[in-house]
Amino acid sequence: MRSICLYFQVHQPFRLRTYRFFDIGADHYYYDDYQNKRIARRVANDCYLPANEVLLGLINEFGSAFKVTFSISGSALEQFKKYSPEVIASFKRLAKTGNVEFLAETYAHSLAGLNDPAEFKRQVQEHAATIKELFGVTPTAFRNTELVYSNSIAGQVLDMGYKTMLTEGAKQLLGWKSPNYLYCSAPHQRLKLLLRNYQLSDDITFRFSQKDWSEWPLTAEKYVSWLNNVDPKQEIVNLFMDYETFGEHQKAESGIFGFLRAFPEQVLKTRKWIFSTPSELSEDLQPVAGIDCPHAISWADEERDLTAWLGNDLQDEAFSSLYKVSDIMLHCTDADLNRDWNYLQASDHFYYMCTKWFSDGAVHHYFNPYGSPYEAFLNYMNVLSDFLIRVREYAENEPIPFSAQVVKKVVLPKEKAASIPKIPVKKESKTKTSVAAKPPKKA
């Protein structure tokens, strides 16, 4: 039996309100409650609730043959609690079936793994505690924000006690190798790796409703025939996607829910495939090879690198300004500051500042509340200026038991896009459409 690993990312950021420079020092509330509530409720109704219902039905029907995996960011969970508690209840019902694995990740959906090991660890612990509290299970496998991965992150994840991690089956990582096996990290061999099959994943996430795609309309039968074409020696197919694919990116009218409902039945009918979770696969299979990843990768865009979040002057200034206070924040006990520290670290804010899409912004505009990266930067920097003032005031007033008041010099992640050798992306034979970019954000 071969396995399909079906994993969904669930994330919503706390979007910032329009925050002017004259608010700095005068107003310490940064969030656009109206937008956050509106979007959270919309996505709950269009996606999370109906998709969870479909999955619950499938689990009831197929029992242990059908399993799914989720990673839900801390900020998404907070929004559900606040704006749409029925989503939490729905995930709890899924958790109760025992057929669902919940992954560990950073609480804030942050990029802390790239430059701040202590903060990275704190967030992973906070997230694991939240998952335990809500769903009664402690995560055993890890996935980083936007599947960001590197040798250095692998080491940190292993140190935190995780034996399994998910990341992108990026070409610069695999070269000629197939993503359809279990791998391990080359320098940290006890960490097993599951790599996303982006071809088969993106057929659903991107191409499902594209009418100019030669394979449109995509039926469950057709999709399963592609799975059957996978070399019989290969052990797993990792289908990793944004959960919002169902009902939000691909609207209900496209038939995406029908596909989700029909797909497992078609798969199981073949008697060649079953559905497994990352931790199960990690137990059952032997890694076939080590993967070396000196420069960080992600699942975003054609490049599969970090340039969606870091690399231009705006992103680098914002990022380094924020992490200048991480030493203070590590010991901070002020609830409001801790909340803002989490929310401001969300990778989404840096994503909005990306300038590389000026030419083909269509896909990305959908996920971006700002008219331009400059507006995004300006607003973020105003908020951050106020936050930094508050943190410094806090540090002056609270006796902190170590040298944290000394402002630390922030080193930007060494894994810069510029240093990554560009690997030409071959035209994919099965798809005529060239949309291979991965939009990692929510509306």
Place this chain on the structure above:
Amino acid sequence: MKVLMFGWEFPPHITGGLGTACFGLTKGLLKHGVDVQFVVPKAYGDESQEAVRLINASDVTVMMNDPVFREYWSQITYMEIGSNLIPYVGPEDFQQMVSENINTKVEEGSRVFSEKFQFSGKYGHDLMEEVARYALVGASIAASSEFDIIHAHDWLTYSAGVAAKKISGKPLVVHMHATEFDRSGENYNENVYEIERKGMAEADRVITVSNLTRNIVIERYHIDPDKVITVHNAVEPPENTELPDAEKHVKEKIVTFLGRITFQKGPEYFIEAACKVLERDKNVRFVMAGTGDLMEKMIRRVAKLKISSNFHFTGFLKGENVDRMFAMSDVYVMPSVSEPFGISPLEAMRSNVPVVISKQSGVAEVLDHVMKVDFWDVDAMADAIYGLLHYKSMHSMFIEHGTEEVNNLKWENAARKVADIYESLV
């Protein structure tokens, strides 16, 4: 391909952006093998002839006995009656003009009908008379020369274009650099509006300098959208690539407004934004360079807000002083209420000055590395100014990418689109 082109001014004798745009366009057209005969009301002799053959309308003899001209004249004089607003003319000038018009009305016909007419080539006195006479010249030139296409720039020359089309039967392209609504807001001049509307209705194609202008042309002039095509303006590469030294004698950062101080340019929004920035940061000086009918009102407003010690008026600047002003500036703001295109932000960007522009400007359609705000949103404008003064990466990104962006806006490319329009008509 030969084009008979009607303009109102040509470098170096320019009062607005029209002459500069015509010069850039004709140079670009030359690169695509288009031959341009350019007619101006008055040639001074020192105009650049590198791209065009310039015809001085003052030298053209009009055959007054020709019945066609007589008939045309009667139509034109009709359009002229009641005219009471003219571009680039302040209210005082205008008062004077109206009274003069009344006095000279009787003689006008005879003066215009002398065989040769001395054009002033300026906006101002007797403008309508010149417009009318210019139309006759257009017809006369059209009757006596060889060309494939007629191209007329802005309403002042539309009558000439239409006359030339009637005489020659050749296709007419009219070019909208600014509409009457851009110049005057809702208090528009009906006669000017009517000249614009007729010119566009008679034309085979209408070129607009932005989609903003295109929408106005379609919605307010009811022109068939299929024949209205946007060709964004471009900018000439600087002759002098060395930037002038910034002779900055103050330590504060400088934020600049440069343009006519009129309703269209939105000077009051700049002042309100300045006030908001100064409330928080006194280490900034704001400069309003230019002149116009709202200048006194603006000075009073600045005094009322008690920001005069950080807010300066320079009066009208030109040539080298403009470059010097840009070189001193840390931020350039163009808060125009309605700007069909707007070339000045491009000049600022070329001088490595980050810019804030209103979303109500056509140039916003072609620029990414600028801050775009609604002209009325003074909070956003102040925020953009503050950000550019305080967050250094934003400043550096604008400078790094802005110059490149501007240099990619080539007249050669704009002219290619215009040449394609010509080709579709012959």
